[in-house]
Amino acid sequence: MSAKYRAAVLGSPIAHSLSPVLHRAAYAEMGLRSWSYDRFEVDEAGLPGFVRDLDASWAGLSLTMPLKRAIIPLLDGISDTAASVEAVNTVVFTEDGRRLGDNTDIPGMVAALRERGVDKVESAAVLGAGATASSALAALAELCTGPVTAYVRTAARADEMRGWGERLGVDVRIADWSEADAALRAPLVIATTPAGATDDLADAVPAAPGTLFDVLYDPWPTALAHRWAEAGAGVVGGLDLLVHQAVLQVEQMTGLDAPLAVMRAAGEAALAAQSH
Template sequence: MTSAPPARNRAAVLGSPIAHSLSPVLHRAAYAELGLADWTYDRFEVDEAALPGFLDGLDARWAGLSLTMPLKRAVIGLLDEVSDTAAAVEAVNTVVFTDDGRRLGDNTDIPGIAAALRERGVERVEAAAVLGAGATASSALAALAGLCSGPVTAYVRSADRAAQMRQWGERLGVAVRTADWARAADAFAAPLVIATTPAGATDALAASVPARPGTLFDVLYDPWPTALAAAWGERGGAVVGGLDLLVHQAVLQVERMTGRAPAPLAAMRAAGERALARA
């Protein structure tokens, strides 16, 4: 008589650095709310070199992984299947393991960005601007494909990054224009600005926020508010923060890894807010 396979009840977030990640707080809050007392969610410091060995060492108890930098692109070649959208933007932030041992990659940042904007009443814009050109910027372009009817201008620091953003736009059906980072303050004329840059990168732009700005989506959550987000709010503009994105993309991860839906958005957001307040 063969024994039943072990229950899939393990998940984690991988990246480097990873100590700052709020993902364990959000996922554990979801498990508690859903009554999944036997589920665990941890964090592991894993860089690109260590990723193949880490994946190969996982046993049948693992349900899924969340991935942050610098692993979102590095993982693609290690997967059995990648969703079309994740492949188009070359960024996977979610891996789900199937019962037959396959590794499936997807990107929940893309619907997470769209959901966070919808929550704040932004469902359609005529134009948008993106600050930055990394993995989150490509996800932002994919989200804008469904809500921006006009051009998207990406403000970047190099010709290579500019070419990459235009290439992603072509794949996604988004009309992408590029401009040098030195002109980044011009972005603020757009009705929607998505800042995807690391901490501190937009601080110098705070003084350039206009008197009546549109909506700013700043993907950072620590430190919060950023200088740009604070200035934006002071001038009466709508601000969507990184915690909004983190929660919405984590909701989708929880649903896909556990098979339970809907995931408890409010409980997850409250847990994240408490953790940031303590920090």
């Protein structure tokens, strides 16, 4: 049995992270009583020192903002998936001492959508153009057979999204944020914006919308997700993404199958406790 039994999530800010809840629930269900999963407040300046000081007991790391790109120069290699968006959210420490980076956000998005019956769409819309939007485009490279319209606020963001589209092989069309009402008629809408950014769009939800994937999980539901659900349409939330990407992390770090349902229930319970 390997002596590796430690893992953690790093980022700044990190206090809000649900990752410890999900990973610890998995360890408990899997009988990994010696395993621990913690959270550490680490910024870009502190990251090299933190990684350098890790000993052989470490199995892996989860990374959130602002570290997903900063970690790359500190690794021995990264997966094609991580390279496609220049972002690593998972580091696994191998038995021979290598540090390998991966991105489980992208397959996590695909898995969350497929779980809700979204396997292929002919077109899609992405609201926003930040780091999560590039992961959304990478997921859509697998799921969308036609154009993806990105609704953005600035010319610089438009250029970024065009660049990601070219890199990922996705036909990205650009539209101004002022036209975002039109996004809601797409078969699949992925909202990657901060809390409150899409609230004004809630009144524009069509009578029979497609599927909404809103990457937020707190507060939940967003105004847009609430109205979408009222219309009787499919809604995938940020907790779905968080759970699916965490399942993949647990499996990579432990080498065992992770308990999806148990992890989701733990996340739901933690969010319910926070809201009271």
